Amino acid sequence: MSISRFQYERWTPAGLSTVWTSCVILAALAVAPLVLPATAVEKLTTLWIYILLAVVWNLLAGFAGLVSVGQQAFFGLSAYLTLRLVEWGLNPWLALVGAAFIAGAIAIPISLYALKLKAGEFAIATWVIAEVVRICVMFDPLVQGDTGNSLIALNAYAPDFRRDVTYWLGLVAMAGFLVLTFRVLRSKIGSAAQAVRDDEEAALSVGVSVMQTKRIIFVLAAFGTALAGSIWLASAITFLPRTNFGVQWTVFMLFMVLVGGLRTFEGPILGALIFFVLQESFSSYGVWYLFGLGFIAIVFALALPDGLWGLIRQKRGGDLLPMGTLLKQAPIENEAS
Amino acid sequence: MGHMGIILSGHGLNKRFGAFQAVRDASFTLAEGEALGIVGPNGAGKTTLFSLIAGSLTPTSGTIVLEGKSVAGADAASRCLAGIGRTHQVPRPFLGMTVFENTLVAAQHGSGLPEGEAEDLAAEALSRSGLLASANRPAGVLGLLDRKRLELARALATRPRVLLLDEIGGGLTEAELVTLVALISDLKASGLSIIWIEHILHALLKVIDRLVCMSAGEVIAEGDPQTVMRDPTVMAAYLGGMKEHA
Numbered sequence: 001m002s003i004s005r006f007q008y009e010r011w012t013p014a015g016l017s018t019v020w021t022s023c024v025i026l027a028a029l030a031v032a033p034l035v036l037p038a039t040a041v042e043k044l045t046t047l048w049i050y051i052l053l054a055v056v057w058n059l060l061a062g063f064a065g066l067v068s069v070g071q072q073a074f075f076g077l078s079a080y081l082t083l084r085l086v087e088w089g090l091n092p093w094l095a096l097v098g099a100a101f102i103a104g105a106i107a108i109p110i111s112l113y114a115l116k117l118k119a120g121e122f123a124i125a126t127w128v129i130a131e132v133v134r135i136c137v138m139f140d141p142l143v144q145g146d147t148g149n150s151l152i153a154l155n156a157y158a159p160d161f162r163r164d165v166t167y168w169l170g171l172v173a174m175a176g177f178l179v180l181t182f183r184v185l186r187s188k189i190g191s192a193a194q195a196v197r198d199d200e201e202a203a204l205s206v207g208v209s210v211m212q213t214k215r216i217i218f219v220l221a222a223f224g225t226a227l228a229g230s231i232w233l234a235s236a237i238t239f240l241p242r243t244n245f246g247v248q249w250t251v252f253m254l255f256m257v258l259v260g261g262l263r264t265f266e267g268p269i270l271g272a273l274i275f276f277v278l279q280e281s282f283s284s285y286g287v288w289y290l291f292g293l294g295f296i297a298i299v300f301a302l303a304l305p306d307g308l309w310g311l312i313r314q315k316r317g318g319d320l321l322p323m324g325t326l327l328k329q330a331p332i333e334n335e336a337s
Numbered sequence: 338m339g340h341m342g343i344i345l346s347g348h349g350l351n352k353r354f355g356a357f358q359a360v361r362d363a364s365f366t367l368a369e370g371e372a373l374g375i376v377g378p379n380g381a382g383k384t385t386l387f388s389l390i391a392g393s394l395t396p397t398s399g400t401i402v403l404e405g406k407s408v409a410g411a412d413a414a415s416r417c418l419a420g421i422g423r424t425h426q427v428p429r430p431f432l433g434m435t436v437f438e439n440t441l442v443a444a445q446h447g448s449g450l451p452e453g454e455a456e457d458l459a460a461e462a463l464s465r466s467g468l469l470a471s472a473n474r475p476a477g478v479l480g481l482l483d484r485k486r487l488e489l490a491r492a493l494a495t496r497p498r499v500l501l502l503d504e505i506g507g508g509l510t511e512a513e514l515v516t517l518v519a520l521i522s523d524l525k526a527s528g529l530s531i532i533w534i535e536h537i538l539h540a541l542l543k544v545i546d547r548l549v550c551m552s553a554g555e556v557i558a559e560g561d562p563q564t565v566m567r568d569p570t571v572m573a574a575y576l577g578g579m580k581e582h583a
Binding site: 192 | 391392393412413414417418423425429430431432433434435437438439441442443445446447448452455456457460463469472473491492494495
């Protein structure tokens with residue numbers, strides 16, 4: 001084997017320092033419930049859910065081009081399955097995690113149908129599927145139509161304990177998905193997903209298994225969304241089909257990703273932070289608030305397609321965590337021209 | 338050329354789109370290391386024939402044999418892995434990725450090599466295509482010549498045994514064509530088998546060993562390039578009914 005005349009740069013010093021800084025922040029956040037007041041812990045749990053939702057929707061729509069407006073199917077399904085599993089006698093904490101895995105598994109048969117459709121058809125189909133799942137769930141006597149149910153089994157635990165465990169569950173799920181998404185995007189599945197997003201036929205012509213790639217990303221995103229749905233149930237306790245399966249979750253995900261920055265790693269996190277602040281300040285305005293969110297998302301999509309992170313990247317001259325691979329070569333290379 | 342040396346062949350290929358027959362009973366052979374040119378007026382079915390070979394279209398009837406095995410039922414991705422590399426007439430770069438990432442994804446998925454070797458393969462493909470200087474630029478900023486080079490680099494990164502070039506010279510300047518012809522000649526010299534569809538005859542004739550002419554979906558002439566080009570049916574098809582010595 002000859003020594004390659006090329007070098008490949010994946011980890012820049014900037015990227016490494018971002019990773020170490022993130023580890024320190026996460027460690028601090030892990031012990032935060034021990035010192036923060038109860039309301040702050042609850043609010044931060046909500047923030048972890050938002051970040052998780054934004055990161056997986058960006059993986060799905062931004063990196064793989066699968067623009068789904070029906071991810072609430074998995075968000076609500078996971079909450080419902082938790083209630084079902086608890087009804088069958090499972091420990092509620094185990095049920096929360098187990099339900100997310102089952103909801104992720106249910107995404108496999110759904111993908112067989114949904115992924116045959118493209119672009120607009122795919123988007124509409126995902127919404128229809130979310131509605132169908134909600135209606136099916138409402139037939140269960142446990143849910144009783146619009147009435148819903150509650151995860152009262154969690155009330156058996158002391159409120160402090162319950163709040164802290166939910167917080168940690170949220171933190172681990174969010175951090176876990178940040179790492180997982182990053183690893184996937186840097187792998188050959190990640191490059192295949194981006195190729196499929198850019199041009200399916202060209203991707204096939206260079207050997208990419210288009211269907212398999214889409215399926216992996218779709219199921220992964222469904223699992224992440226389902227996990228968020230479980231944690232939401234653990235913090236809200238109540239399950240209302242029209243809320244947990246509500247299309248507003250898609251509006252939120254779209255908003256966070258478009259405002260923060262589609263197709264960037266940092267953007268959805270930034271978008272979730274912004275959304276969190278807006279939600280805290282304006283959510284009492286109800287429908288008009290949702291209208292405003294949608295309007296801002298459209299403005300960003302048209303005027304700033306790379307979102308706020310795109311602007312910041314321009315100003316600071318790069319990402320905090322570069323995703324791609326740079327090709328470096330020995331300077332003596334003399335290209336024929 | 339002996340039968341043993343045939344790397345790719347098509348037998349009685351037909352492709353129908355509703356009432357329109359794009360390819361009609363077309364057969365061809367490609368010997369190992371050979372460069373075969375395909376000419377013909379627009380709409381003759383040349384690109385459709387490539388799509389049948391590469392697996393992006395399924396023939397209505399007929400078979401395609403690669404290295405002694407029928408490729409029927411294999412999709413475009415499997416045929417790429419089996420050794421068929423293709424460039425598109427209108428370049429189709431992955432616009433959200435850098436130039437290097439464009440070839441990297443091809444090397445990772447289309448070459449059949451272990452993942453650790455993909456980066457070198459992708460970089461070499463860029464080097465051969467003269468695109469190293471643009472490696473880390475977004476593919477979207479490339480001009481036409483570089484997009485054509487990227488099509489070629491991406492196909493090369495899949496380690497093809499047979500390379501299908503679809504009008505890769507179209508739209509280029511004379512100087513750019515000279516570079517391109519040198520590059521394709523190099524690829525041929527390295528042992529790659531090539532089928533090249535091209536309207537720019539003087540470029541094509543510098544590289545190819547044998548020429549096929551298609552018209553209205555059919556192969557109307559095949560053989561030595563000079564002989565084919567002097568064939569009255571070819572001239573009639575090409576010159577739209579003008580007399581041979583008009």
